[in-house]
Amino acid sequence: MRLSRSLIPTLKEIPAEAQIVSHRLMLRAGMVRQTASGIYAWLPAGLRVLQKISAIVRQEQNAAGVQELLMPTIQSADLWRESGRYDVYGKEMLRITDRHERELLYGPTNEEMITALVRDSVKTYRDLPQSLYHIQWKFRDEGRPRFGVLRGREFLMKDAYSFDLDYEGAVLSYRRMMLAYMRTFQRLGVRAIPMVADTGPIGGDLSHEFHVLAPTGESQVFYDSAFEDLDLNSANLDYENPDDMAAFFQRATNIYAATDEKHDSEAWAKIPADRKREGRGIEVGQIFYFGPKYSQAMGFSLAGPDGSKIIPEMGSYGIGVSRLVGAIIEASHDDAGIIWPDAVAPFSVALLNLKPGDAACDAMCEDIYRQFGDDILYDDRSERAGAKFAEADLMGHPWQIIVGPRGAAAGMVELKRRASGERFELPRAAALAKLQPGAA
C-alpha cells in the first residue's frame, strides 16, 4: 500500500482520552478511532492486524479439528430464557426490542445458541463429539469502558464450544484446546501463560486463563520460568492421540502458574528462586469445562448405544482477538512506538523513500514495491526523512527498507530491524532476499 493514498491518520500528539500506552499508540498509529464509548472503528492498518491475528487463530483451530461456523450477533431473548440466563445476566447484556416488540439481545457469548444448534442438528450419539468455533463481534455493556480495546464494549472474539459424550471425551477436548491455544499464542509472538482459574461450582482443574505478560496488566501473576522453555510447535504431538494430549497436559500443568486469586504460596515456595517469575498479566484467553450445564438446561440429550440417556458434556474456549491487539502492544513497544511481532504487524515492511523525485530513489522504491506484494507500506510522501522515520517507528513495522539518494545510486539500501534497532547496508537483492517469508 502507498502511504500517500492510505487512510492511516497518525497523530503526533497524544489524544486526551487515552490513558494507557496501547490505547495511545493505537490512536497515534492511526489504527482505530472511537465512535462511541467503548466502541471502535478499525481503520485499515488496525483491521490488518485483526485479520492477521484472526488468520492464525483460525489456522490453529482448524488444525486442532475444530470446525468454523458463523453465528449471528443478534440473538433472541427466548433462547436465553431456555438456559435461565436471561434474567441472571446483568446490565452487561444489551437488550433490544424490534418493531414487533420482540425481545432481542446483542450476544455477549454464544453458549445458548450453539447448544440449540447442535441439539437440533444432532440425531445420534454417533454424531458426537463435535467442536465448533466462530470469530464474531460480541457486546458487553460495561459500566465503565476504558483502556481502549482492552476493555471496550464491542469486541472481536473467537469462541469455541465442545460437545462430548462423556467426561473423558470432554477432558480430551479441553486438552486439545489448551495445546491449540499455546501454539496460537506462540505463533502470534506473545508469551501467554495458562494460569489455573476458578472453576466455580463445577470443580476440578479444567479452567485456565491465558495471560499476556505486561506491566499494565490487570492481574498479578506468578509463574515458573520453565514455561518460557516449553516449545510446543516443534513437539510432535497428535491432536487425535489421547496419550499425546495427556502427556502434553501433564507437562503444561505441572509447571506452576497462577493469578493472585489462585496463588498457592506453598507450591510457590518449592520453586527454585531463579525460576520464579512475578508480574502483571492481561487475560487474552480462557478455556473452561462446564459439563452438562447448558445441555441439561436446554433439553439436549441423546440415546446412547445401550439406550440410556446421554447428556452431552460441554466446554467453551475464548480468545479475545481485538483485546489481543492492545495486549500485544502493551507487551511490545518502546518510547518511539509499537514493536510488532512479525506475525501480526499490519505491514511486515515499511519502504521509506527518503527523497521522492530523485530518479534513483524513485526507481529503486518502485521496483521493490512492485516485487513485494501486499505486505509492504510504501512511504512515497514528500515528507522529510525525520518524519518518515518517526512514523515508521510509531507504526512499528518489523522491518524498514530505507532508500536514500546516496545508497540508491550505488544500488544499496538500508535495512532496519524495528525491535533491535540494528541496521544493515545491503544491495537491493540481498535485502529483499532477507525479507522473504521464512528467511528472516
Added chain:
RNA sequence: CGGAGCGUAGCGCAGCCUGGUAGCGCAUCAGUCUGGGGGACUGGGGGUCGUGGGUUCGAAUCCCGCCGCUCCGACCA
C-alpha cells in the same frame, strides 16, 4: 452503580472566576529555502464555543435542563 471532572478549529490547549465582536501550538493549504530522525521563513484557510432554554442592551463566560466523553471506586474479559 457511587464519587469527580471535561466538552472552544483535525489534534493538544488558553480564554470563563471579574459578560463587551474568539486566541495559541501542532496539523492543513500556497510559496521559498531545505532534505538521513516529526526543519525554517512568509502568506492563507478553517470555529453553530456539545445542545436546548433562561438572565442581560450584550453570553464561550452567569443560571437551569439535556446529551456526549473521561477519571477514581465497585463490577467485569
